[in-house]
Amino acid sequence: MNRRKLGSSGITVNSIGLGGMPMSIQGRPDRAQSIQTICAALDAGIDFIDTADVYCLDHSDIGHNEKLIAEGIKAWGGATPVIVATKGGMERPNAAWTTNGDPKHLKHACELSLVALNTDCIDLYQLHAPDDEVPFADSVGALRELKEMGKIQYVGLSNVSVDQIKEAQGIVEIVSVQNECNLYEREAFDEGVVAYCEKEGIAFLPYSPVGGFRRHKRTGRDALLQNIAERNKISPYQVALLWLLAKSSVIIPIPGASRPENARSSAEAMTLSLSAGNLSLLDQHHT
Numbered sequence: 001m002n003r004r005k006l007g008s009s010g011i012t013v014n015s016i017g018l019g020g021m022p023m024s025i026q027g028r029p030d031r032a033q034s035i036q037t038i039c040a041a042l043d044a045g046i047d048f049i050d051t052a053d054v055y056c057l058d059h060s061d062i063g064h065n066e067k068l069i070a071e072g073i074k075a076w077g078g079a080t081p082v083i084v085a086t087k088g089g090m091e092r093p094n095a096a097w098t099t100n101g102d103p104k105h106l107k108h109a110c111e112l113s114l115v116a117l118n119t120d121c122i123d124l125y126q127l128h129a130p131d132d133e134v135p136f137a138d139s140v141g142a143l144r145e146l147k148e149m150g151k152i153q154y155v156g157l158s159n160v161s162v163d164q165i166k167e168a169q170g171i172v173e174i175v176s177v178q179n180e181c182n183l184y185e186r187e188a189f190d191e192g193v194v195a196y197c198e199k200e201g202i203a204f205l206p207y208s209p210v211g212g213f214r215r216h217k218r219t220g221r222d223a224l225l226q227n228i229a230e231r232n233k234i235s236p237y238q239v240a241l242l243w244l245l246a247k248s249s250v251i252i253p254i255p256g257a258s259r260p261e262n263a264r265s266s267a268e269a270m271t272l273s274l275s276a277g278n279l280s281l282l283d284q285h286h287t
């Protein structure tokens with residue numbers, strides 16, 4: 001398997017992770033299907049799972065996905081360690097998505113995540129998004145305190161700019177950055193976030209890597225992706241993941257799944273590659 005570094009943490013994981021969100025938000029499958037999906041991903045070699053306290057239906061359901069991930073890993077029962085990354089810094093009042101980067105909120109949210117994940121220390125805790133109402137340094141400072149207290153092992157960021165990564169690095173070691181990034185949404189490349197992560201040895205975790213939870217069908221329908229997929233006897237979704245994997249060795253895509261077959265198909269991309277010619281066609285593919 002193609003292993004990649006989780007930044008400077010010393011941890012390595014296989015090159016494709018699993019995104020837990022589709023198993024816990026609106027339209028989610030039943031518990032049994034979710035557990036099967038998690039087990040299928042782990043059976044296929046995935047050893048890194050991304051979740052968040054707010055992957056749930058609303059405030060009363062906080063921690064739904066974290067509990068599911070913990071349950072799925074236990075049900076799987078494999079011998080290899082699974083690294084779990086969760087996030088704090090958002091809320092779900094009346095099913096809306098709002099930011100809350102208040103240090104008090106982050107510390108409380110982390111305690112709830114520890115319980116939901118049934119662990120004493122979270123492998124990777126990510127600030128879900130900067131909060132315009134709270135100084136960014138205060139939110140990151142809370143994560144540093146959680147690390148010092150031994151509640152979390154490593155700190156990551158999400159939905160951030162290069163300047164915010166630099167500011168956070170002045171406060172605590174940052175091992176990962178998670179921003180939206182796929183064939184259709186290339187800001188992370190265009191605005192230098194991926195290049196900066198590469199320079200600093202920070203893992204870059206593209207979210208919505210196959211087009212996004214609500215918009216992923218465009219990947220399946222894309223004529224160029226279909227054509228490359230057919231010629232390589234793979235799926236258009238795998239083509240989308242292979243393009244990301246080839247862009248940089250710091251990239252670890254985290255495709256979401258709520259069906260076992262999709263988790264398996266994404267995991268299979270770890271063993272595949274595309275020719276330079278195909279990658280160049282995808283680079284030029286502006287939609």
Ligand SMILES: NC(=O)c1ccc[n+]([C@@H]2O[C@H](COP(=O)([O-])OP(=O)(O)OC[C@H]3O[C@@H](n4cnc5c(N)ncnc54)[C@H](OP(=O)(O)O)[C@@H]3O)[C@@H](O)[C@H]2O)c1
Nearest residue numbers: 019020021207208209210211212213216255256258259262
């Ligand atoms: N930090 C943030 O602000 C943020 C925001 C959004 C997402 N995320 C994280 O990033 C993860 C991925 O993003 P996402 O879930 O929005 O979008 P995505 O991974 O681009 O798309 C997910 C959807 O694509 C389908 N899919 C995935 N792999 C497939 C394959 N190989 N073949 C066919 N269909 C496939 C799945 O369908 P089925 O459900 O039918 O299996 C899934 O619902 C999330 O799960 C979450 O962990 C983070």
